[in-house]
Amino acid sequence: MSTRGYGSATVVRGGAGDLVVMWVGFPLLGAGLGAALTAASGWLADLPWVPFQGWFELLAGLPAERAYPGGAGVAALAGLVLAFLGTRERMTVTVGRTEVRLHRDGHGRDIARAGVTGVFLDGKALVLLDADGAELAREQSDLDHGKLRAAFTGQGWPWRDRDPHEAAYRRWVEGLPGLPTGAEAVLRARQRALDENRGGEARELRGELARLGVVVRDEKKRQYWRPVPGQPDRDHQGR
Structure with a gap:
């Protein structure tokens, strides 16, 4: 494939099957779930700990010919929103001889x-x-x-079968020495973001760590870090 700025480039993108799953499967799954919740709306409306109490009370008070289309339709719409968001998040990688996009x-x-x-x-x-x-x-x-x-x-890029710095990673434990000055506070804030599923903030704080000379990777919600070996020596905590 020829792409301007990339010469004869190779493009890697998600398949059409993924789009079918998102744009057909998500709304259908949502409609089925909505119908099931509508059937149980009277029972759910009596449980004070269940969210959206007002919605379930409304469904329970409607005749079946109106309640089921309403419940299934709203859930199907939620499935379409998820499909839209999932489509926006799909990544395309365009690999040329001298650049990748x-x-x-x-x-x-x-x-x-x-x-x-x-x-x-x-x-x-x-x-x-x-x-x-x-x-x-x-x-x-x-x-x-x-x-x-x-x-x-x-395209002649230096592909590695594994991270060449894999052995350098250490699990972050608060208070252990060796981190560049300031990195401890950033890792602490990033751990809170991971624990609270704030992915955007965690990505932003990854960039802050990179500026401090620290590379971080996650395994579930545990952080592992390593110093950037080629950067000039810095003042470190615990020296």
Whole structure:
């Protein structure tokens, strides 16, 4: 495929099957769930701890010919909203000889081949490293791993089967020495964001850590960190 600025590029994107699942499966699943909740609305309306009490009371008070279309329709609409959000979050990777573009939600990010010394997958995250060992990009996606590997190796990029710095990671435990000055507070704030499922804030704080010379990766809600080996020595806590 020829793409302006990328020469003969290889494009990796999600398949049509994913779109079918989202745009057909999500609304159908929502409609089924909505019908089931409508059938149980009288019982649910009597449980004070169940959310949306007003909605269930309304459904319970309607005749069946109006309640079921209303309950199923609202849930199906919620499924369509989820499909829309899921479609926006799909990533497209365009790999050329000299650049790669990571495109998501209407925004594209270009990374030059000259600055990349390693490309690999960390779980579902596509990671690009620079010569210092810092991360140029870490992007989550559901793209096929085999297709990503073939795209990068086919264009001559330095694909790695695993993280070359994997052994350098240490689990973050509050109060342990060795972190650059200021990183402890950022990791503490980021842990709170992870615990409270605030993904946007966690991504933002990952960038703050990168500026301090720290690379962080997550396993479930546990943080593991490593220093960037190629950066100048800094003042460290615990020295």
